[in-house]
Every structure is written in structure tokens, then in C-alpha cells.
Amino acid sequence: MKHPVDVHVGKRIRHRRWMNGTTQQQLAESVGIKFQQIQKYETGTNRVSASRLWDIAHALGVGIDFFFDGLEQSDKAAGANDLPGDILNDREALELLRSFYAIPENQRKRLFELARVLSEAA
Structure with a gap:
């Protein structure tokens, strides 16, 4: 079962990658893994280790805290506004x-x- 924090971090990885115009392959190469692993991180299927998250943050030009932004509000915000629940995807x-x-x-x-x-x- 996917942990909600892993799913949130994965969505933030995908969000930043998209904002940078970076492909999964490019990100994977920059951190020394296969693009399939990036896919698993982005869906929350696989948990991102601290050192790997550090590498991803550096490759995407953000601080580690970027991946946790909005985590506290994600549970509270579900259904609380007019936005689709999964806007980052x-x-x-x-x-x-x-x-x-x-x-x-x-x-x-x-x-x-x-x-x-x-x-x-x-």
C-alpha cells in the first residue's frame, strides 16, 4: 500500500520536473538511475531515500523542503476547494x-x- 507522504513527494517530483521541462530519462541520468525508478517515485510506488531525494532536489534546482510543501494541507484541502484533487498530475x-x-x-x-x-x- 502506498503511503500518502510517498505519493505527495512523488507528485512534487513530477511537478518540478514538468516545470523545468525535464524528462524522466533526463532526471534519471542526472541522478544515476533508470527512468523506470523515476516513474515509481512519481507514483509513490517506491519510497525515495533521503540521499536520492537530495540528488533529485539538486538536479531539479530546489531545496528538499520543496517536496514536502503543502503536505499538511493536502488532507485538509481534499474537497475544500474547486480544484481537482490531483492537479499536480x-x-x-x-x-x-x-x-x-x-x-x-x-x-x-x-x-x-x-x-x-x-x-x-x-
Whole structure:
């Protein structure tokens, strides 16, 4: 049985990998493992050791704490908002985020405000 913390950490690995535009193969090569192991980490099937998580964090350019962000809220937030429960595994949502952060900051702020107004009007 998958432990909820392992699943959460795996989702965060996938999220960051997607945001960087890194493939499972590229990440695996950078930490010295096979891409199938990355797949198992991302689904929470296999638990990530501390040293391996350290290597993954370094390869993805984040601190270890990134993988645990939101863990406390994940149980509380289930069903508490309008977002799909598994948004970090939604390819379209991650692609939208990647595209959003590719926009220059001043334009990104304007787009954000537009999205907020549109969502409130809906």
C-alpha cells in the first residue's frame, strides 16, 4: 500500500520536473538511475531515500523542503476547494503553469488579474 507522504513527494517530483521541462530519462541520468525508478517515485510506488531525494532536489534546482510543501494541507484541502484533487498530475494544468511563468513578469501580473476578474464573473 502506498503511503500518502510517498505519493505527495512523488507528485512534487513530477511537478518540478514538468516545470523545468525535464524528462524522466533526463532526471534519471542526472541522478544515476533508470527512468523506470523515476516513474515509481512519481507514483509513490517506491519510497525515495533521503540521499536520492537530495540528488533529485539538486538536479531539479530546489531545496528538499520543496517536496514536502503543502503536505499538511493536502488532507485538509481534499474537497475544500474547486480544484481537482490531483492537479499536480494534470498535464494541461502543468503546461499552463509552465507557459504562465514563461511570460515576462509585468505581463504575467496583468494576465493574472485578468484571470481573477474572469473567474469572479463566471
